[in-house]
Amino acid sequence: MINNISKITIYVQDQEQAKNFWVNKLKFIVKFEQQMGPNMKWIEVAPNETSQTTFVLYDKNMMKTQNPKVNIEHPSIILSTTNIEEAYTEMKNNSVTVGEMMTMPYGKMFSFKDCDNNDYLLREDK
Incomplete structure (x- = not known):
């Protein structure tokens, strides 16, 4: 379907x-x-x-x-990367607001904000 x-x-x-x-x-x-x-x-x-x-x-x-x-206030979006450390460094270098790197049993991730202050999560796919 x-x-x-x-x-x-x-x-x-x-x-x-x-x-x-x-x-x-x-x-x-x-x-x-x-x-x-x-x-x-x-x-x-x-x-x-x-x-x-x-x-x-x-x-x-x-x-x-x-x-x-329509609720226009909060997207709930998880993006993925194969190299979380590189993505974290590049976003910081590009003046993106990023949260702390989190290490969970299922992988590493961090949050970041866009120019409208919306929250996103970037997670490493292994």
Whole structure:
């Protein structure tokens, strides 16, 4: 029935600032960008060209206008890496707000924040 996770929406205050964060600080790419009327763009970013899942950077105020009942305050997203120490160092060097490195029985991980102060978790896949 369902064979893929396609898109995850992240509600942002400023789409261009959010795009800059994901592309320039976390080295994502823009997979799709299109004007959707006079006041909004549809922007999708992903870790690489072959990634099947993208983040849609959606304007918070636009969503409040379109559907006031939608929770726009908290994404719950876990990303993965094969080299957690390298990712941690690179994010810190790119002025990303990162939490403490945590070592759990199932692997290492740390939290980080985007430019809208949303929390994410990066976990090492082994």
